[in-house]
Amino acid sequence: METVAGKLLKKIETEKTGTIFLTRDFLDIASRTAVDQALSRLVKQGTLRRISAGMYTRPRFSERLGVEVWPSAEAIAQAAARKTARKLQYAGPHAANALGLSDHVPAQNIYLTDGKTRSIVAGGHRIELRHSRAHSLTEAGQTSSAVIEALRYLGRGNVDAITVRRLQERLTPKEKAMLSHDAASAPKWMRPWLHAVNQ
Numbered sequence: 001m002e003t004v005a006g007k008l009l010k011k012i013e014t015e016k017t018g019t020i021f022l023t024r025d026f027l028d029i030a031s032r033t034a035v036d037q038a039l040s041r042l043v044k045q046g047t048l049r050r051i052s053a054g055m056y057t058r059p060r061f062s063e064r065l066g067v068e069v070w071p072s073a074e075a076i077a078q079a080a081a082r083k084t085a086r087k088l089q090y091a092g093p094h095a096a097n098a099l100g101l102s103d104h105v106p107a108q109n110i111y112l113t114d115g116k117t118r119s120i121v122a123g124g125h126r127i128e129l130r131h132s133r134a135h136s137l138t139e140a141g142q143t144s145s146a147v148i149e150a151l152r153y154l155g156r157g158n159v160d161a162i163t164v165r166r167l168q169e170r171l172t173p174k175e176k177a178m179l180s181h182d183a184a185s186a187p188k189w190m191r192p193w194l195h196a197v198n199q
Contacts, residue, residue, distance in 0.1 A: 003038070004029065004030045004034045004035065004037070004038040005038040005041050005042055007029045007030070007038075008026050008029060008035070008038050008039065008042065009042065009047065011025075011026065011029070012042075012047070012048070012058055015058065016058075017058050017059060017060035017061075018057060018058065018060035018069065018071055018075075019057065019058055020051065020055060020056070020057050020071055020075055020076065020079040021048075021055075021056045021057065021058075022054055022055055022056075022079065022082065022083050023035060023036065023039065023054040023055075023056075024054075024083075026038075026039070039056060042056075043056070046059070049068075049070070049123075051070075051071070051076060051079075051120075051122040051123070052080075052120055052122055054083060055076075055079055055080070055083060057070065057071055070122065070123025070124065070125070071123065072125075073109035073125040073127050074109075076120060076122055076123070076125060076127055077109070077111045077120075077127050077129065080120060080127070080129065081111075081113060081115070081129075084115050086113050086114055086115035087113060087114045087115075088111055088112070088113050088129075089111065089112045089113075089132075089145050089146065089149055090111060090112070090146050090149060090150075091106075091110040091111055091112055091130065091149065091153075092149050092150060092152055092153025092154075093106040093110070093153055094106050094109075094110065094111075095146040095147070095149040095150035095153065096150040096153050096154060098146065098150075099146060099147060099150050099166075099167065099170060100166055100170055101150050101151075101154060101163060101166060101167075102150075102153075102154070108126070108128065109125055109126065109127045109128065110127075110128045110130060111127070111128070111129050111130070112129075112130055112131075112132040112149065113129045113130065113131060113132065114131070114132065114133075115129065115131065116129075116131060117129060117130050117131045142175075142178065142182075143171060143175040143178070143179070144175065144178045144179040144181070144182040145182070147167060147171075147179055147194070147197075148182070148185070148186045148190065148194070151163070151186075151190050151193065151194075152187065152190070156189050156190075159190070159193050163193065164193055164196045164197055167179075167197045168197055171197065176197055176198040177198060179194050179197055179198060180194060180195050180197075180198040182194075183195055
């Protein structure tokens with residue numbers, strides 16, 4: 001008879017290396033206790049790496065670097081949000097950089113969440129999840145929310161026609177329309193700029 005660990009391994013091997021798994025991803029296979037025991041066994045065997053409580057990854061080896069590569073800080077943050085069913089959004093500096101509105105590459109991995117403020121240390125990453133008011137995370141994870149956070153970071157005096165043009169070039173028609181729709185959740189000073197992106 002196939003063991004629980006064997007069944008988990010079959011499911012794990014259907015995903016590419018570097019994928020992050022949560023304990024709950026395997027609860028369709030066996031009970032929580034049995035899954036926990038099987039995951040512990042797979043970690044001891046080196047099949048999985050434990051990122052944090054209830055979060056695991058299948059090791060990925062980089063031949064070019066000659067080392068094992070852990071998932072990115074963003075992937076870990078996204079998995080942490082999925083684990084607690086919370087919203088997640090880039091903090092302002094990350095959002096501005098990701099959207100091409102700033103050349104500054106943030107040294108810290110900071111994300112906003114409607115969950116509790118906490119830190120995760122894994123694979124050389126230190127990830128900070130900072131609590132933010134839920135209404136400021138409307139459509140969290142969507143481009144419109146990232147734009148709002150980016151402009152909030154840049155500040156009223158640093159948003160201009162060039163900012164709008166960069167966003168117009170970067171966003172899809174659908175994202176622009178969503179941005180206008182979500183403008184109501186943004187600070188009042190920001191709304192004209194957000195609507196202008198869709199023009």
